[in-house]
Structure formats: C-alpha cells, structure tokens
Amino acid sequence: MKKYYVDHVATNPLHPDVLKAMMPYFTEEFGNPLSVYEYGMKAKAAIESAREQVAGLVNAKPAEIIFTASGAEANNFALRGIALARQNEGKHLLVSRMEHHSVLNAARFLEKSGFTVTYLPVDKQGFVAPETVKKMITKETTLISVTHASSEVGTIEPIQEIVAIAKERNISVHTDAVATTGNIPVDMPDLGVDVMSMAAHQFYGPKGAGALVVKQGTRIVPLIYGGIQESGRRAGTENVPAIVGMGKAAELAKAELQERMAYLRPLRDKIIDAMANVERVYLTGDRNNRLPAHASFCAEYIEGEAMLLLLAAKGIFSASGSACSSKALKASPVLLSMGIPSGLAQGSIVFSLGMGNTPEDIDYIAAEFPAVIKRLREISPYSQGWGDKEEGGSCTATK
Amino acid sequence: MKFVQNVKPDVTTDIVYMMCPMHLLKLEEQMKELEPGQILEIMTDYDGALEDIPDWCKKTNNEFLGIDETPDFFKFYIKKGTR
Numbered sequence: 453m454k455k456y457y458v459d460h461v462a463t464n465p466l467h468p469d470v471l472k473a474m475m476p477y478f479t480e481e482f483g484n485p486l487s488v489y490e491y492g493m494k495a496k497a498a499i500e501s502a503r504e505q506v507a508g509l510v511n512a513k514p515a516e517i518i519f520t521a522s523g524a525e526a527n528n529f530a531l532r533g534i535a536l537a538r539q540n541e542g543k544h545l546l547v548s549r550m551e552h553h554s555v556l557n558a559a560r561f562l563e564k565s566g567f568t569v570t571y572l573p574v575d576k577q578g579f580v581a582p583e584t585v586k587k588m589i590t591k592e593t594t595l596i597s598v599t600h601a602s603s604e605v606g607t608i609e610p611i612q613e614i615v616a617i618a619k620e621r622n623i624s625v626h627t628d629a630v631a632t633t634g635n636i637p638v639d640m641p642d643l644g645v646d647v648m649s650m651a652a653h654q655f656y657g658p659k660g661a662g663a664l665v666v667k668q669g670t671r672i673v674p675l676i677y678g679g680i681q682e683s684g685r686r687a688g689t690e691n692v693p694a695i696v697g698m699g700k701a702a703e704l705a706k707a708e709l710q711e712r713m714a715y716l717r718p719l720r721d722k723i724i725d726a727m728a729n730v731e732r733v734y735l736t737g738d739r740n741n742r743l744p745a746h747a748s749f750c751a752e753y754i755e756g757e758a759m760l761l762l763l764a765a766k767g768i769f770s771a772s773g774s775a776c777s778s779k780a781l782k783a784s785p786v787l788l789s790m791g792i793p794s795g796l797a798q799g800s801i802v803f804s805l806g807m808g809n810t811p812e813d814i815d816y817i818a819a820e821f822p823a824v825i826k827r828l829r830e831i832s833p834y835s836q837g838w839g840d841k842e843e844g845g846s847c848t849a850t851k
Numbered sequence: 852m853k854f855v856q857n858v859k860p861d862v863t864t865d866i867v868y869m870m871c872p873m874h875l876l877k878l879e880e881q882m883k884e885l886e887p888g889q890i891l892e893i894m895t896d897y898d899g900a901l902e903d904i905p906d907w908c909k910k911t912n913n914e915f916l917g918i919d920e921t922p923d924f925f926k927f928y929i930k931k932g933t934r
Contacts, residue, residue, distance in 0.1 A: 553871065556871075560897075782875060782903065
C-alpha cells in the first residue's frame with residue numbers, strides 16, 4: 453500500500469544531500485573538535501562552518517548560535533537561562549498558553565523554584581494579543597516567551613509587536629521558532645527577539661541537532677555545565693555529524709525557502725478547502741496567517757486517536773494534538789486555551805505537509821477522510837449531539 | 852479534594868519531579884498491572900495531577916480514594932475498578 457506521510461510537524465525525512473554531508477563525520481572524520489591535532493581541527497572547522505550556515509538561515513551572527521541536542525533543550529535553556537540570569541531584577545515571567553510542553557514545563561519548574569509565571573490567554577484563532585501582554589507585565593517581569601507558531605494549530609504569532617512592548621520595559625523575549633525556522637522566512641534581528649529556539653529535523657535535517665540563538669550581549673545561565681564547548685555555554689562533546697547535517701539543511705532551506713513555500717501553500721489550501729465540505733469538521737487556527745504546510749481541524753463527536761488509526765489503515769499518517777493529549781486521554785491544552793470545548797478538542801487532527809507530498813496525495817486524503825469520519829460517527833455515543841456534555845463548535849468554522 | 856490517611860497501597864510509584872503528562876501515562880501503565888480492588892499509590896509534586904487524576908478515574912471507572920499531603924509532594928490513592 454502506498455504511504456502518505458502528512459505528519460511533518462512530528463519530523464521530516466532527511467534530505468539526501470544532508471545525509472551525504474554528514475557521512476564523513478561518522479567515519480573517517482571522527483575527531484573531537486577540542487583536540488588540537490588534525491582530526492580535531494577538521495571537526496572544529498566543520499562545526500564552525502555549520503554555525504555560519506545556521507546563522508545564515510535566520511540572519512544571525514555565527515557567534516550567536518549555540519548548538520543543542522534538540523528544540524526542547526533550546527526551549528529549556530532559554531527559559532531557565534534567562535530567568536536565572538535576570539533573577540536579581542525580577543522573578544516574573546509571561547508565557548503564552550500556545551507553548552510546547554518544553555516551554556510550559558520549564559516554566560512550571562521555574563514556578564516551583566520561586567518564580568511567578570503568568571500564562572497569556574489567546575483568542576479563538578490562537579493569537580496572543582499584544583495588548584494583553586502589556587496589561588500582564590509587572591515591574592518584576594524579566595522574560596516573555598511566545599511561540600513563533602504553534603505546531604498544533606499553525607497560527608503565526610505577532611512577535612514583533614510583542615517585542616516592541618517588551619523593549620520599552622527592558623524585558624527579554626524568547627520565541628520558540630522550531631515550527632517556523634526553515635519553513636517560513638525567520639529573520640532574528642527583524643523579529644527583534646533576544647533568544648530563539650530551532651530544531652534541525654523540522655527542515656529536513658537530522659534529529660539530535662537544535663540551536664538556541666542568543667543575541668549578542670545577552671546573558672544566559674548554562675543548562676549543562678562542564679567543558680568549554682559552545683563558548684562555555686553548553687558543555688558536552690559536540691554531535692559533529694548532526695551539527696554538520698543541521699548546517700547543510702539550513703543552507704538548503706535558505707536557498708529553497710521560497711520554492712518550498714510556493715509548492716506547499718497550494719497543497720495546504722487544497723486540503724483546507726476539501727475539509728470545508730466535510731460535515732462538522734472545523735479548521736483550527738487562523739485561515740491565512742498560518743504555517744504554509746499546516747492544516748489542522750477538529751471533527752465533532754469523534755476521538756482523535758480513532759481517526760489516526762483508521763487513517764493509518766488507509767496509509768495516511770497524521771497527528772492529533774500534542775503528545776500530552778494523545779498519549780494521556782486528555783484534551784490538548786493549546787486547543788482548550790483557544791476556547792475549543794474539551795469534547796470537540798478530543799477530535800483534533802493535524803495534516804502537516806512536506807516536499808514529498810503531491811497534489812494527488814491530497815486528492816487521496818480528501819477522498820478517504822469523509823468515509824473515516826462517517827464510520828466513526830456511526831459508532832460515536834455523541835453522534836446525535838453532546839447531550840449533557842459541552843456544546844461544540846466555538847472554533848473557526850471552515851464553512 | 853478528598854484527603855485520606857493510612858491507606859495501604861498494593862503498589863507504589865514515585866514520579867516526584869516528573870511533569871505532564873507523566874502522571875497520566877504512569878497511572879495508566881500501573882493500573883494495567885493491578886487486579887480489581889487493588890490500590891495504587893502515586894507520589895507526585897505535579898499540581899496538575901490534582902485535577903487530572905480524579906478526572907481520569909471518573910473516565911476510566913476506577914475509584915479515586917483521595918490524597919495525602921507531605922511537605923514535598925502529594926500521595927494519590929486509586930482503587931482499580933471492576934470493569
């Protein structure tokens with residue numbers, strides 16, 4: 453059976469050129485970048501070259517790139533690192549409700565360590581209102597963390613407006629750009645943030661490589677202590693092949709970005725338009741201001757996991773909510789924060805497209821999806837309505 | 852919230868310092884191992900569990916007996932249901 457992989461927010465396949473660039477660093481060029489002889493020097497040069505490539509993708513300076521092992525590590529590093537570095541100025545953080553668990557749980561950790569965190573509400577499309585940010589700032593606020601775009605609903609946040617408010621008050625801003633870097637233009641100086649997270653496998657690079665971009669002059673407390681790697685800000689012998697792969701993937705993403713967006717956006721719109729014809733299936737997130745390859749929905753009276761299983765049986769591999777919700781029988785906190793009732797939020801489905809998908813793939817998904825919905829509704833105890841449960845339908849309807 | 856003391860658990864699991872969704876994943880995993888009527892004790896400092904664990908019990912027809920507090924964490928007691 454043909455496979456239709458439409459879960460690119462989970463991860464992407466490695467670009468063949470990326471694998472090719474990585475291979476020598478698994479084999480003959482195995483040196484430790486800290487070694488002073490030839491093996492070390494070659495590994496060191498490879499890392500520095502990757503640093504330039506990654507910096508180039510987001511218009512940062514190479515020295516501003518700190519390689520990490522993942523986007524989650526970069527998010528943890530940003531939250532803890534900035535909060536701790538500025539704790540003598542204040543111990544209050546603003547964190548949006550749209551964040552990934554690596555931001556939310558890092559914030560939770562800080563709360564337990566004596567910081568105060570205010571969680572920023574969002575509107576029905578998932579936007580954080582800059583006005584709300586302004587209202588929630590206190591004299592103690594040192595850091596604001598708002599995702600560039602949520603991988604669950606694809607809405608792109610107004611980071612620049614939030615930065616403008618923060619700068620007037622000398623507050624640092626972090627954005628989790630894991631879902632956006634390599635997928636839409638991300639220009640760090642233009643966004644104006646102080647720290648920004650990214651992950652290589654979101655743009656056809658390898659897993660195990662991420663980065664925190666730290667604006668020059670920003671103080672940050674290390675997450676991992678030890679050696680002098682990454683200018684003493686992130687200890688541990690570098691994952692040279694993964695970093696090289698991240699560099700190559702960044703170079704390719706920069707060169708092909710417009711082409712990729714131009715290819716993916718019509719596919720995304722095609723899927724959104726097709727779903728508009730399926731009864732009681734609603735688009736989540738903003739219709740236009742969203743990631744170019746991201747289409748997310750909630751289907752009424754249906755459980756997301758059941759949809760995933762039936763779709764997988766037809767060769768379609770998609771996602772439903774966050775790991776938290778899908779593995780723990782719990783509605784996604786991101787969808788709930790957008791005012792989507794918990795019953796409806798259980799029926800969440802995300803199709804995230806990649807360069808391997810074709811218009812024919814979308815035709816196939818659009819043809820198979822309604823049958824899956826119909827079959828599940830027939831066996832759903834709520835198919836005639838929620839009864840005494842909550843009413844559904846408060847999110848953006850596609851029709 | 853129901854508070855209980857001196858509950859004798861059949862199985863104890865310690866997930867102090869673990870965050871969402873570990874409390875639900877561990878709960879599900881441990882409950883599968885128990886016989887109906889047996890009691891699970893979960894030690895956690897994650898305050899989201901105060902809402903999630905009773906909810907989970909309701910959804911899955913297991914009995915939430917209550918919590919016991921210590922200075923550093925909560926102890927949750929759940930009795931496995933008969934179906």
